[in-house]
Amino acid sequence: MIDFRPILFIIGILLATLAIGMIVPALVDLYYGHPDWRVFSAASAVSLFIGGALVMMNRTEKLRMTSRQAFILTTASWLVLTAVSALPFAFSNMNMSYTDAFFEAMSGISTTGSTVMVGLDTAPPGILLWRALLQWLGGIGIIVMAIAVMPMLRVGGMQLFRMENSDKSDKAFPRATQIAMGIFTLYVVFTIIWTFLLWWAGMSFFDAVAHAMTTIATGGFSTKDASIGYYDNPLIDVIITLGMTTGALPFLLYLQTLRGRPLSLFRDSQVRWFVTIAASIILAVAIWHSEVNNVGFWTALRFSSFNIISVMTGTGYATTDYGLWGAFAVAVFFFVMFVGGCAGSTTCGVKIFRLQVLYEIAKIQLNHMLRPHGVFIAYYNGKPLTEDVTESVLSFFFLFVFCFVVLAAGLGAMGLDFVTAISSAGTAIANVGPGLGPIVGPSGNFATLPDGAKWMMSAGMLIGRLEVFTVLILLSPDFWRD
Template identity: 55%
Template sequence: MIDLRPVLYTLGSLIVLLAVGMILPMIVDLVAGNPDWQTFAIAMCLTALIGGMLMLSTRGSGDNLNLRQAFLLTTGAWAVLPAFAAMPISFSELDLSFTDGYFEAMSGLTTTGSTVITGLDYAPPGILLWRGLLQWFGGIGIVVMAVAVLPMLQVGGMQVFKVESFETVEKILPRAAQISGLISGIYVAFTALCMFCYMLTGMESFDALVNAMTTISTGGFSNSDSSFGKYDHLGTDTVCLIFMIVGSMPFILFLQVLRGRPLALWRDEQTRGFLALVLFLCVSVTIWLMVWKSFTLEEAFRYGSFNIISVLTGTGYASTDYGQWGAFAITLFFIAMFIGGCAGSTSCGIKIFRFQVLLKCMRSWMERMVQPNGVFIARYNGRPIPDDVRASVMNFMTLFLVIFLLLSLGIAMTGEDWITSLSSAGTAMANVGPGLGDKVGPAGNFGGLTDMAKWLMSFGMLIGRLEVFSVLVLFSPRFWRA
């Protein structure tokens, strides 16, 4: 049997850290005179108590995790932490059920951005800050996991980054913990810079703080029901657009830039592909809005670029109801939500590198068909693509599609129409935020779904955020055998 003590000890420490995170929204509500500070105080004490008990009961179990323990901890942390994070939300003056609270917390920690809350403009400040903190914590958590855990687990082709994460950088920084610490520093610096830029555009300091945390984490929780439509400012939209793109690029490469390799970002094939896609989508949507919707150049670029990149990066902000732009826009946005940003970023979706690996492998296969005696080697970032990476990418994309279809069917069985079902499943697995249609589109939210649909979506968020295999491997009987 698996020794659960190291897993429980690490999980307990994460729960304690979550409790510490509740202090700030508690103070904010206390200063604002909102009674929800008591809710945060009780939730903090209960969370710290349970986390502390787990740590004390398993102390001395060792810090090293084997492969199976790493799989179990990865899934367990993202499944259990939302249950504790949901307590302040469920018992606040918003008067939400635990299902709604868990959905909101899962959406926060997985940086999905789907919400069940209405009246955000009048919600308690502590709750608004807590939602932002959850996405901020989830963003840095997924970056560290992508650098230190997923390559080791060889999930969905992520092993292709093991060399870059632990050989290139390890020459300077010998331990993964040091790398993770420095990446966390970069993450904090980007958040502070984003907040400062928001304030320069006229945004109030509290909104700037929360939006900075949810922008750099590509999470998308905002302090208003109208999302970024509340600000309706070209400068604010531009700042957000820039930092959504920053948050969707590999943070390990920002570290390499700081360590004296200024061209590291440009030399990375994944980053170049992502920026090329961003440029293509921005130009395409801008031209389409000008030609077919009679937008001015400024309006077309501002609304078109902002919203398509928000969906592509999995951020999920909306500055207007793009669901009213017609069938072409809905189809394009639906496709873009699955693509995502770069591996090693806070972004979500299938990830750019998997499409690149797939296309390169298809190209080499077609070349061999034309010239059977030729030698054609598919390369990624100058290195041959190993067979296990090809198989992992193909398996990942196939399984992602199968689960998406099953999840869509499950949501449809709760009574939802096909647009709501497909887009809800897609936005959950791709961790995007808003869906499509009148009910769950950018002008709506997910509060009207049944409890069963919300639990299905919560599972979809979890499995999408953890790259599918990290979760599904736990359902294998062989995993639990000695």
């Protein structure tokens, strides 16, 4: 029998934390004199009550967990937090069904950024802040998980980033807690820096806070229906582009950089790949946009760099409807969606390190076909890759594609047209935000989708955010067998 007490205990603590988080929008609404402060206070009380009850009832001596318990905890905590975070949306006067509220909350916590809300420009401040806060919390949550939980659970090749390995060669970080605190501090500092940068560049202070949070979290919720395009300000574009990139690099490397290894960031192969891939695609799309749509090259470069970085890091802001840039650009935006950023960042998708591993393995395969008796070893960042890691990464890729296909077909069955269905499936599973086409494209909105499609997409966001395996393993009958 699985012991659920430690699982419920930790979910309780997380709910209590969420209750504290809900006080922030309550205070903001109170400050702006908006009646929603009551909704947030009530939701906070509910969250605190459930959380407290779970903590009380499940106190246990030892908090060590088996990996089975850790798997259940990961998915269950994400689901419970989403269900409770949805309450303010459902009970504010935004006229949202619980389906819509759950979709919006999942899109927030998973840092996806697809929205079903229309009229953001006039939405109450508490709700806007709550959306930003959910992404901000989801973002730090995922970094901590990527560093502390995923490697232990050996999810999709994340065992590459196991702490024990780096500990041996590296006495600079003795304790996981210390690392977690360091990263949290850094995350807060980044958010403060980008708040002031955006404020300085011309945003209102409120908008600056909200956008700083969703930028660093590569979340993509905006306070404007037109997203960052609302400001039409090149300076803001550049600041946010840098912010999204910051959110897409491995946070652990920032710590190393700060602790006296200034070159860690530049020496890391994942970072180099990210920069190379992003720069090549930005340039290609800028040239296309400039040639085909008769736009000056620098204007094309400005819009190409912002929107490609936004989609590639899975942030999902838009400064224009790039769906109108023509065939090549649309195809590139579709595929770039799946790339993602680096492991140990706030981004989702396939991720750069997996592309590196896939590339290495393909190269080895070709060599192996040529010299069947040769011995070839795949390397990552100078270290040989074990079979365990390579098969994990390859299976991840297959399952990622498989889930995408199933989700796209499911959304088709809900009546979404082909482009809407496949781009919505992609945007959900890669946690990007906007899709393609007139309905869910960068100028569109997920509000008009049928309820079934919203639930399917919510499931897709969860599966994508938790690196596929973590959720799918719970569906295996073997998992529940003793």
